[in-house]
Amino acid sequence: MTTTGTLPTTATTSIPVITRIEDVPQIARKIVTAIPGPLTLALQKDYDRYVSPGVGQHEPIFADSASGATITDVDGNRYIDLAAGIAVASVGNTAPEVSTAVQKQAAKLLHTCFATTPYAGYVEVCKKLAEHTPGDFPKKSLLLNSGAEAVENAVKIARKYSGKSAVIVMENAFHGRTNLTMSMTTKANPYKAGFGGFAPDIYRVPFSYPLRDQFGADGAAAARKAVEEIALKVDPSDIAAIIAEPVQGEGGFIVPAPGFLEGLLDWAHKNGIIYISDEIQSGFCRTGEWFAGTHFGIVPDLITTAKALGGGMPISAVTGRAEIMDSVQAGGLGGTYSGNPVSCAAALASIDIMERKNLPARAAHIGELATELLAPLAASSVVAEVRGLGAMIGVEFVRPGTLEPNGDLVKRIMARAPQAGLIILSCGIYGNVIRLLPPLTISDAELTEALTTLCAVAFEEAAE
Numbered sequence: 001m002t003t004t005g006t007l008p009t010t011a012t013t014s015i016p017v018i019t020r021i022e023d024v025p026q027i028a029r030k031i032v033t034a035i036p037g038p039l040t041l042a043l044q045k046d047y048d049r050y051v052s053p054g055v056g057q058h059e060p061i062f063a064d065s066a067s068g069a070t071i072t073d074v075d076g077n078r079y080i081d082l083a084a085g086i087a088v089a090s091v092g093n094t095a096p097e098v099s100t101a102v103q104k105q106a107a108k109l110l111h112t113c114f115a116t117t118p119y120a121g122y123v124e125v126c127k128k129l130a131e132h133t134p135g136d137f138p139k140k141s142l143l144l145n146s147g148a149e150a151v152e153n154a155v156k157i158a159r160k161y162s163g164k165s166a167v168i169v170m171e172n173a174f175h176g177r178t179n180l181t182m183s184m185t186t187k188a189n190p191y192k193a194g195f196g197g198f199a200p201d202i203y204r205v206p207f208s209y210p211l212r213d214q215f216g217a218d219g220a221a222a223a224r225k226a227v228e229e230i231a232l233k234v235d236p237s238d239i240a241a242i243i244a245e246p247v248q249g250e251g252g253f254i255v256p257a258p259g260f261l262e263g264l265l266d267w268a269h270k271n272g273i274i275y276i277s278d279e280i281q282s283g284f285c286r287t288g289e290w291f292a293g294t295h296f297g298i299v300p301d302l303i304t305t306a307k308a309l310g311g312g313m314p315i316s317a318v319t320g321r322a323e324i325m326d327s328v329q330a331g332g333l334g335g336t337y338s339g340n341p342v343s344c345a346a347a348l349a350s351i352d353i354m355e356r357k358n359l360p361a362r363a364a365h366i367g368e369l370a371t372e373l374l375a376p377l378a379a380s381s382v383v384a385e386v387r388g389l390g391a392m393i394g395v396e397f398v399r400p401g402t403l404e405p406n407g408d409l410v411k412r413i414m415a416r417a418p419q420a421g422l423i424i425l426s427c428g429i430y431g432n433v434i435r436l437l438p439p440l441t442i443s444d445a446e447l448t449e450a451l452t453t454l455c456a457v458a459f460e461e462a463a464e
């Protein structure tokens with residue numbers, strides 16, 4: 001196995017390897033019924049009858065409550081949460097400080113529409129964004145509701161400022177489900193199949209994928225190749241923006257080789273092109289820095305954030321150089337609900353927890369402990385690589401001893417995980433990566449129980 005990113009490559013061998021799920025003591029987990037349980041099955045009937053199947057359902061679990069790093073279902077089963085609602089609950093599930101802030105705000109002011117009658121919370125969130133995002137220059141922000149909306153608006157702003165229209169995106173990228181953002185996304189299934197026509201003026205070039213591309217750890221060479229392809233496909237003078245996730249999320253938790261993002265950004269700036277960093281999944285302490293691009297020294301012109309920003313409430317943002325943000329006419333950006341007062345209160349409470357509990361340091365610690373705990377899996381012939389930055393960790397599964405993606409095994413692990421008391425997610429262009437996104441407040445004991453269980457699940461399924 002190989003590791004990339006900042007995960008240490010040495011693992012202690014003193015941790016005993018447990019290969020059977022039933023041998024891992026249930027402490028934080030508590031599975032008391034068959035999974036799915038009886039109340040879940042009853043709910044599932046109505047779900048099947050009334051909910052659009054387009055939404056998808058990873059697990060046969062209906063959540064009743066969640067706290068810290070655990071989720072309890074309607075049948076009373078308690079799971080350790082390694083998904084955090086897709087990197088949203090970084091400050092912990094139902095964090096008391098966030099819940100209290102939401103309740104207080106909800107009792108005082110629910111909505112005015114910020115463009116109609118402004119309120120302090122929105123301005124305060126923009127101030128925090130200016131303070132925490134990379135770059136020592138004046139910055140301004142726009143608040144929105146979802147990640148896709150943030151990406152759409154970043155592109156609108158880049159086009160307005162530059163007067164150009166072409167947008168460069170990365171292979172394996174995920175940017176959302178609206179027309180523009182699904183067009184910018186690589187994977188056809190499930191994100192694009194049957195949903196065309198797609199937005200024009202989008203050009204896709206390879207992202208650095210050290211495990212699988214010809215450049216391996218030579219990120220500068222991968223960047224030169226990407227730039228060469230860009231120039232073949234579109235004249236650089238027609239390009240408004242290049243957009244990249246510093247660590248690809250949905251695409252497979254791919255950490256680019258050092259030198260790749262730097263090379264792209266450098267080329268963008270030499271050609272008068274705006275560089276947009278999509279930190280919707282990787283941002284807000286997840287990788288051991290406030291923003292993942294910092295690991296590579298990336299200071300983007302525009303940055304998109306969402307997910308962990310709201311601590312569980314819907315809110316997203318575009319933050320960028322003031323001169324770029326200032327180029328847009330009043331009324332051109334925003335929306336009725338954008339930057340809702342309750343979501344702003346949740347964001348302020350979440351950022352406060354991140355600051356007080358030093359969650360970047362906590363994320364780095366999670367990365368180190370996880371590397372040790374996943375070492376038995378990393379050494380197995382069905383795992384090509386355990387990789388990641390901080391608490392954004394991917395385990396890429398392959399057919400034994402090859403690099404051939406093993407999506408079937410990941411499907412089996414995903415199906416088995418709830419029975420073992422775990423909530424996990426998969427990802428990857430081939431669907432062969434298990435991604436781990438625990439709440440950053442997870443205790444060492446909970447993480448140890450969860451990852452020991454995950455190894456046992458994988459060993460049992462790989463042996464089938």
Ligand SMILES: *Cc1c(COP(=O)(O)O)cnc(C)c1O
Nearest residue numbers: 146147148174175176249280281
């Ligand atoms: C989740 C995600 C989005 C889309 O966010 P939504 O809130 O689901 O619209 C965009 N970019 C990245 C990198 C994401 O992880």
